[in-house]
Every structure is written in structure tokens, then in C-alpha cells.
Amino acid sequence: MKTYVPGKPPKPKPTPLPPIKYGMILFRSFEPLDVFGPLEALHMLSKIRHLQLFLISETMEVVTTQPVVAAMNPMNSTMYPTLPPTHTLSTVPDDLDVLMIPGGLGTRSPLINATIDYIAATYPKVKYLITVCTGSALAARAGILDGKRATTNKASWDANVIYGPKVKWVPRARWVVDGNVWTSSGISAGIDATLAFIEEMYGKENATYVANLMEYERHGDPNRDPFSDVFNVAGAK
């Protein structure tokens, strides 16, 4: 039992500051909503909290969502929005609080090794990692999910989990938290994971504020996952 010493109040345990600096990895053929679902939630939060965004790519070239390989665009469509990065792998500050990795067909590219090296080198320096969709396959390729529980896109489950033979893949999950690593299921699940992250970091009131302004009905249970059934994910039953 602590003794009360007059004039010397007990020192409160310092609470860690909520994250400020968010880095989002970009690469050719990223999935649009994997980036813009989470960024919408953070964009809304940034009106009541000071937040900084770093869009990180190998070069300063505008990054397109168009696949490299024509076979991945069988209808010859042009439905491919682009996004300019703000920093390269070498100019981005090395004191990010949160590193975010989206998914998309580009995660399977053989041309993405510099980005994988950046992820491997940066993870030990950040406070949190968030992956969306097949972004967890990139994190797995960087070796940073080894021994951790994680999830990924359910439509392409088998093609993703092979990148992480030492990962404890969770086949039925909207998102999974293991230590400082947050991994979400496919595409729109990134919105729910980000709102849960906001709730954890900045409080439930702020998460509700953001979700309401987005007019988004949250999927609030990380273990409910209808898409593991839709896509018959192995081990989900």
C-alpha cells in the first residue's frame, strides 16, 4: 500500500501520445479503396486532431492503379485512378508513428523488392503497422509477420498465405490485432480496421464521430466475417 506524502502527489504513469505521422506505402496496381478507405477515416479525424500524411513510393512518379501486365486488364478498361506520392523510400522521415500497407495485384509483383526492403527496415522504427487486404502478403514477404497472428483478403486467400509460411493466419476475421500489428481482411475491411484503430488510439467518441460523418455503419466485431464463407476459405469453418 502506498503512503501519501503531503505535497508530493504520485507521479501519473505517462500515457503514450496518440499517433500523428502516418505513412502509406504506394506501388503500381494498388487497390484504390485499400488506400482511400483508411485515408478517408484519417482525413475526417484530421479535422479534430493534428495528423500528417506521407505517401511513400519508390520514385516521385505518379502511381497508377493499372496492372503492369495487360492480361490483368482483360477488358482493356481505363478505370484506373492514380495517386501522386509525397515522398520516396529515401526521402520519407524515419520517425513515422504508423506504417500502412495497402493491397492490390501489385503486391505480387516481382519488381517490388525495394519496397519490401523498406518495410522490413522501417517496421522496427514505427509504433504501429496496419495492413489492408493483400498488404499483409507484402508484410509477410518482408518477414515481419513471422510468428504473428494475421489475416488477409478472403477472395485470394490461398495466393496470399503462401507468402507467409511462418505466419499464424486467421481464416475468419474482419481484422486481427497482434501486438502493434493490425491486419485487415479485403478492401473495405480496411475501413473497419482503421476505425477500430482510431477507437483504440484516440477514444471511442472520436471513432464514432468519424464513422457518423462518413455515414458508415461500422462492422464492429473483428471475428464476424461473412466473406470467409462466401469464398470458402480453408479452415474457416
Added chain:
Amino acid sequence: MKTYVPGKPPKPKPTPLPPIKYGMILFRSFEPLDVFGPLEALHMLSKIRHLQLFLISETMEVVTTQPVVAAMNPMNSTMYPTLPPTHTLSTVPDDLDVLMIPGGLGTRSPLINATIDYIAATYPKVKYLITVCTGSALAARAGILDGKRATTNKASWDANVIYGPKVKWVPRARWVVDGNVWTSSGISAGIDATLAFIEEMYGKENATYVANLMEYERHGDPNRDPFSDVFNVAGAK
């Protein structure tokens, strides 16, 4: 009753071709998910249907989501992704099938008159108009919603409906269809309106295909709208 003439089968009524060319209006301080929610759904559909995207702005400058006025960024945040247009108001082809208008604080800008003129001039030429969130306020400013049923963002309802005194505003709706005009409620409602549009134009199977790949649980009832209650929209009870 029709008579069967051997060798001369009844001519089937020609069905209109589903839309191919989608134009999305961009302006400073657009809301990220208003653009990228619908574009994600169309991006996914474009893998099985030939679709074309035109990102339309006043100039070819990259369009930022940052507000013009510093007072609208009170926390001095930098959570502002940008998007490069593909065409200007004068270079975009005049045979678009669908014109899409996102919302955002920029819809209230006094500097957006050329865009409003473009919307007014272009609506008679397109097959369909889709607005997301406060995008319906821009359509109202262009005069093209007069006499029509329409909805808009629920958090800023009063500030939007004043732009359309002759519009039949629907205070409780996830989205509203009146003739060839589809208007959605705030931000994420644009995803549901676009999926409903895809269902109407390309069939239920394709809409389900897209929603499943997005791992998105559709809000399928246009009349269910919890956010008209959350924000106490006048006339919604």
C-alpha cells in the same frame, strides 16, 4: 395476340447498352471517399466489363483535397491526398454515358462556377447522373435537380438543401433515383448507390460479384437511413 409467322421470329426490343464512359468531376477540397468509393466498385467491374474513366477538372493541375481556407483545417493537418485529372472541362469527350459529382467542402466554394456551368451544359447529353454526398448541392446549383426528388449528406443537411429551393429533397434516404438522376447520402452512401446502379445497369450477379470482391456488406435498402436520425434531419421523422 401475336401471330407466329414461320421463319420470321418476333424482333426483340433493343435493350440499351450499359454505360461505358464514366466522367467524375474533381474540384479542390473534394471528399476522398466520395470519389474513391464509387471508383473502387467501377474499378472492380472494369475487370469483367470494358469501362472508361474520365477525371474532369478545370485545369490539368493535380487536385488536392485540402480546403482553400485555413479555417477549414483548424488542426493544421496534412491528411490531404491528391488526384491528377485526366481531362479538363474543355478536353473531355462530350459523349460520356455517366456524369458523377462527388461532394466535399469544395462544393460550397464561390470559385467553382466554370464547373457548375459544365455540369449544367453536360447533363442533357449524358444518359445518367450520379451525385455523392454534397455533390447534389453542386447539381442543385447547376439547376438540374429542380422538380426532382434527391437526397444529400445528412450531417450538413441544412447547408446543402438551401442550394436547391425547387428540389424535392428526401430527408430519409440512403440514395434516391428520379428518372436518370441518382443522388446519394453522405460519403460511404456513394458505394451503396453505385452498387445499386451497377445492379440496375449490368445485373444483380455483377453487383454481387463486385460487392463480394470488395468484401463489402451492402446497405441494400434505399429507404433505410440511420444517419437522418443521428443528425436529426428536419422532416425525417
